[in-house]
Amino acid sequence: xxxxxxxxxxxxxxxxxxxxxxxxxxxxxxxxxxxxxxxxxxxxxxxxxxxxxxxxxxxxxxxxxxxxxxxxxxxxxxxxxxxxxxxxxxxxxxxxxxxxxxxxxxxxxxxxxxxxxxxxxxxxxxxxxxxxxxxxxxxxxxxxxxxxxxxxxxxxxxxxxxxxxxxxxxxxxxxxxxxxxxxxxxxxxxxxxxxxxxxxxxxxxxxxxxxxxxxxxxxxxxxxxxxxxxxxxxxxxxxxxxxxxxxxxxxxxxxxxxxxxxxxxxxxx
Amino acid sequence: xxxxxxxxxxxxxxxxxxxxxxxxxxxxxxxxxxxxxxxxxxxxxxxxxxxxxxxxxxxxxxxxxxxxxxxxxxxxxxxxxxxxxxxxxxxxxxxxxxxxxxxxxxxxxxxxxxxxxxxxxxxxxxxxxxxxxxxxxxxxxxxxxxxxxxxxxxxxxxxxxxxxxxxxxxxxxxxxxxxxxxxxxxxxxxxxxxxxxxxxxxxxxxxxxxxxxxxxxxxxxxxxxxxxxxxxxxxxxxxxxxxxxxxxxxxxxxxxxxxxxxxxxxxxxxxxxxxxxxxxxxxxxxxxxxxxxxxxxxxxxxxxxxxxxxxxxxxxxxxxxxxxxxxxxxxxxxxxxxxxxxxxxxx
Numbered sequence: 263x264x265x266x267x268x269x270x271x272x273x274x275x276x277x278x279x280x281x282x283x284x285x286x287x288x289x290x291x292x293x294x295x296x297x298x299x300x301x302x303x304x305x306x307x308x309x310x311x312x313x314x315x316x317x318x319x320x321x322x323x324x325x326x327x328x329x330x331x332x333x334x335x336x337x338x339x340x341x342x343x344x345x346x347x348x349x350x351x352x353x354x355x356x357x358x359x360x361x362x363x364x365x366x367x368x369x370x371x372x373x374x375x376x377x378x379x380x381x382x383x384x385x386x387x388x389x390x391x392x393x394x395x396x397x398x399x400x401x402x403x404x405x406x407x408x409x410x411x412x413x414x415x416x417x418x419x420x421x422x423x424x425x426x427x428x429x430x431x432x433x434x435x436x437x438x439x440x441x442x443x444x445x446x447x448x449x450x451x452x453x454x455x456x457x458x459x460x461x462x463x464x465x466x467x468x469x470x471x472x473x474x475x476x477x478x479x480x481x482x483x484x485x486x487x488x489x490x491x492x493x494x495x496x497x498x499x500x501x502x503x504x505x506x507x508x509x510x511x512x513x514x515x516x517x518x519x520x521x522x523x524x525x526x527x528x529x530x531x
Numbered sequence: 532x533x534x535x536x537x538x539x540x541x542x543x544x545x546x547x548x549x550x551x552x553x554x555x556x557x558x559x560x561x562x563x564x565x566x567x568x569x570x571x572x573x574x575x576x577x578x579x580x581x582x583x584x585x586x587x588x589x590x591x592x593x594x595x596x597x598x599x600x601x602x603x604x605x606x607x608x609x610x611x612x613x614x615x616x617x618x619x620x621x622x623x624x625x626x627x628x629x630x631x632x633x634x635x636x637x638x639x640x641x642x643x644x645x646x647x648x649x650x651x652x653x654x655x656x657x658x659x660x661x662x663x664x665x666x667x668x669x670x671x672x673x674x675x676x677x678x679x680x681x682x683x684x685x686x687x688x689x690x691x692x693x694x695x696x697x698x699x700x701x702x703x704x705x706x707x708x709x710x711x712x713x714x715x716x717x718x719x720x721x722x723x724x725x726x727x728x729x730x731x732x733x734x735x736x737x738x739x740x741x742x743x744x745x746x747x748x749x750x751x752x753x754x755x756x757x758x759x760x761x762x763x764x765x766x767x768x769x770x771x772x773x774x775x776x777x778x779x780x781x782x783x784x785x786x787x788x789x790x791x792x793x794x795x796x797x798x799x800x801x802x803x804x805x806x807x808x809x810x811x812x813x814x815x816x817x818x819x820x821x822x823x824x825x826x827x828x829x830x831x832x833x834x835x836x837x838x839x840x841x842x843x844x845x846x847x848x849x850x851x852x853x854x855x856x857x858x859x860x861x862x863x864x865x866x867x868x869x870x871x872x873x874x875x876x877x878x
Contacts, residue, residue, distance in 0.1 A: 336871035355819060357604045421823065425605065425830070442834075444827055446848055447820045450872070454848045457692060457727055477700060479732040 321349040322369035322504035327359040327377065328352075328495055329420045329449045330524060331473055337522060344519045345511050355447045356421045356428075369501035370508050372523075375493025376431055380423045383498035386505065387512050389525035391494060397524075399435055399490040402471045403463035404456045407483040413440040418455040418464035421445040435465060435490050453478055467492070469524070495523050573599070573614045576607040583636035584611045585829065586662075588626060588645050591616045594818055595641050595668060601822025602639070606829055610636070617644065623651040635662050636837055637829055643669040650678050663832050663839050667825055668816075671720060673844045683832075683842040685824055687816060690846050691724035691766055694796040694814040695733050697852050698764060700872060701812060702794055703864030709796075710736045710762035712752055714744065717768060727846075736760050740773075749773065749783040757791040767810065769798040780809060792862050805857040805877050813853040820849030853877065 324345075330337055334354035341350040351368075353359035363371070363381075371383055375395075378385060388395050401408055401417070408415065419432050425445070433439050444461050446452055453474055455461040466474070468484070475482040497512055499505045513528050520526055570591045585606060589595045603612050615629045626648045630638065638661075640646050646669055653661060666672045666684030676682045691709070699706045709728070713721045721737050728735050738760075740752050756762060765788075767774065774780060788795060788809070797803065797810030804810075824847065832842060851874040859865050870876055 332871035333874060335874070357601065357819075357823075361604070425608075425826075442831070445823060447817075447823050448849060451820065451849045453696075454690075454693060454846070457730060458690075458846045458848075460845060460848070477696070480730060 321347060322501065322508055323349045323351070324370045324372060324497075324508065325359065325363060325368040326350060326352040326372040327356065328373060328523065329422070329470075330522065331449070331470065332522060340519050340522055344515055347507055348511050356424060360424065367500075369504045370497055370499040372495060372497050374422070375496050377422055378493075378496055378498050380427050381498075383500060385496045385531050386499040387497040387509060387528045388493075388531055389495040389497075389520075389523065390527045390529055391525050394494070395529070396491040396493050398468045399465055399487055399492050400468045400471050400484040401436070401463045401465050401487060402452075402456070402474060402482050402484045404459075404480045404482060407485040408463045409485065411438070412436050412463075413438050414442070415462040416442040416444055416460070418444045418446060418452050418461040420449050420452065420466070421447055432465060435487050435492075437489070456480060456482070467524075494525055497528075573616060575612050575614050576603065578611045579609075582609065582611045583833070584613055584633050585637050585639060586613050586615060586630065586633045586635035587639045587641070588615045588617050588629070588649070589639075589641035590618070590645070597818040598641065598668060598822045598825070601819040602825050602829075603822075605823060605826030609830075609833075617642075617648065619644075621648060623648045623655065627652040627656070630661070637662055637832060638664045639825065639829075640664055640666050641668045643675065645669075646675055646679070653680055663837050665825060665828055665832075666844075667821065673723065674719070676844055681839050683828070683839050683844055685821065685828065685845045685847055687847065688720065688769065689798055689814045689816060689850050690727055691721075691735060692727040692731055692733065693847075693850055694766065694798070694812065695728060695764070696731060697814050697850065698794060698796050698812050701852075701854055701866055701869045702859055703866055704763065704794070706733060706763045706794075708734045708736055708760070708762045709764045709766050710738065710756040710760055711766040711768060712738050712740050712749065712756065712773060713768055714740055714742050714770060714772060716742065717770060721768075735766070736762050742772075744772065746779050746782040750786055753783065753787045757787060757793060762793065764794045764796060764811075767795055767797045767802070774802070777807075784809060794859075794863055800853045800875070803853045803855050803877060805855045808855060808858050811855050811858055811863070814850040815853070816847055817849035817851050821847060824848055851875070 326337065326341065328337070334352040338350060338352035341352065351362070353362070370386070371378065371381065373381070375385060391397065417432060417436065419428060422428050423431060428445055429443050432441060432443055444455060446455065449466065449470055452464040452466060455464055457478070457480065471482070471484050497508065499508050509530055517526065573591060573596070587599060587602070589599060599614065606612065613633045613635070615626065617626070626645070630652070638649070640649055646666055649664070653659070661680050664679055664682040666676060666682055668687050669675060670687065672684045672686050676684055695706055695709055711721060718739070721735065725735050736756070738752055738756050740749060756765070794811040795809065797813045798815065800813045800815055802810035803813045824845065828842065828845065832839070835842070853875040854873045854877065856865065856870065856876040857878050
């Protein structure tokens with residue numbers, strides 16, 4: 263079977279606003295198989311049955327993988343409370359998300375748009391904050407800003423797309439292929455990288471950098487990344503049969519829950 | 532402190548006892564390479580022809596398996612993974628045979644018993660070279676590391692500063708000075724914590740107690756620390772001799788803490804219990820994150836042509852927190868939105 267490259271697929275399927283990754287550079291056979299599955303779903307509206315899911319008949323299933331200022335259990339609780347017509351599972355780590363995504367298909371996924379692009383999943387509902395669909399990422403360091411070339415530096419980042427995908431994401435943001443990446447599984451683990459001098463800097467959304475600076479007495483400095491705009495959380499509905507209920511549910515979320523997700527409104531694509 | 536390797540089996544016994552209590556060690560035995568009775572066998576991913584091998588030597592029990600699962604999920608695409616189960620019956624020769632058979636590019640050793648086996652094997656074969664070794668889930672790895680020929684690793688003890696920062700994020704009362712009682716065997720460990728804590732403007736106030744400290748002596752030292760040293764919180768080390776059993780904790784710790792009303796950070800979840808308050812916040816290792824951190828280290832070693840060189844022992848980056856929310860709310864004040872950052876909030 264001849265599959266489109268990830269970039270080719272993304273051009274067709276994704277909204278193309280956010281920072282993408284050199285998708286065609288990802289060699290994983292597993293990823294390509296996953297992509298093949300998404301292509302089939304999107305192109306033919308097929309969706310495999312989900313045996314053993316008690317709510318399969320009544321509620322569409324949404325997987326959420328986001329790095330937020332809250333434990334995934336707290337996010338899951340809030341979403342379950344405010345999305346009564348939806349079954350929500352929130353993943354705190356990419357590997358858990360990837361593993362379950364590969365074995366038990368959801369009806370939709372909620373991730374930041376680079377992750378949706380990585381999965382080859384088109385955006386159905388784009389989250390917005392202050393009217394924008396993207397947010398700036400920055401590089402935070404201790405003491406002084408990381409000026410000049412970043413080549414050879416050790417940079418911490420949350421694991422968003424596995425080793426290869428996250429390295430590509432980071433290279434694209436930093437405009438160099440010569441950084442040593444230290445992945446952490448949760449956004450709060452970026453601070454210890456600076457506290458223990460395990461990294462020269464950490465890359466994160468600017469809003470998260472502000473929270474990091476509030477939490478520590480280390481003198482945190484940030485440097486803007488020239489092309490560091492990254493897509494905000496978005497929903498990809500991959501089972502067309504439940505599109506309406508999902509769009510309605512997410513667009514009906516209250517302000518507090520939207521803020522928890524790092525957005526203030528949803529826009530249908 | 533004489534160090535782990537310094538012929539002080541009592542220290543080892545106390546620390547191992549604590550880790551068993553904390554659920555970090557296995558209890559069942561089995562044949563090397565096989566699952567212990569009742570445990571599922573470990574299945575390695577298919578061998579990758581031509582890929583370097585990573586040998587993981589470990590007990591087959593839940594916490595170790597959790598780290599292994601996370602580690603293997605990260606490295607399986609680049610390396611062949613071979614897991615060797617270590618049991619109480621495993622000998623240094625057994626493990627040595629596994630090393631020769633596997634010829635790994637790198638070894639991962641989990642727990643002190645496994646490390647001791649490799650150390651004994653290395654000492655019995657002084658002319659042999661050994662692959663770089665990553666040490667995980669063992670006590671005082673910073674000190675154990677030096678007993679092996681070619682080792683680095685990730686400390687298993689949660690750094691004091693990590694616990695203190697998590698406490699700061701939860702309670703409203705300020706945390707600037709933290710008192711800690713320690714036995715001489717943990718002096719170096721406590722000293723290593725001072726630098727990172729100072730970077731966060733937290734002063735550790737250490738007080739030494741005798742190795743064979745009694746309940747009364749401990750209570751006296753604690754009273755002195757609380758009354759005269761102006762500390763904002765206490766840090767209870769993972770030293771079984773200082774924690775022992777409920778009766779000891781009642782007589783030595785609760786007798787003072789009930790009066791002083793200071794928050795206490797601990798290193799084991801079972802010491803946080805709103806029904807019988809002792810620990811205010813427990814910060815315990817996040818095993819999945821530890822697996823990712825170990826994978827990072829292995830990839831870095833591979834990039835450095837498997838030279839240990841500059842790869843000093845790392846501190847663990849990630850923890851899970853358990854908090855006695857009832858006591859925090861009643862006594863110290865709960866910070867706004869703190870609950871959403873806690874892994875387990877106990878009422």
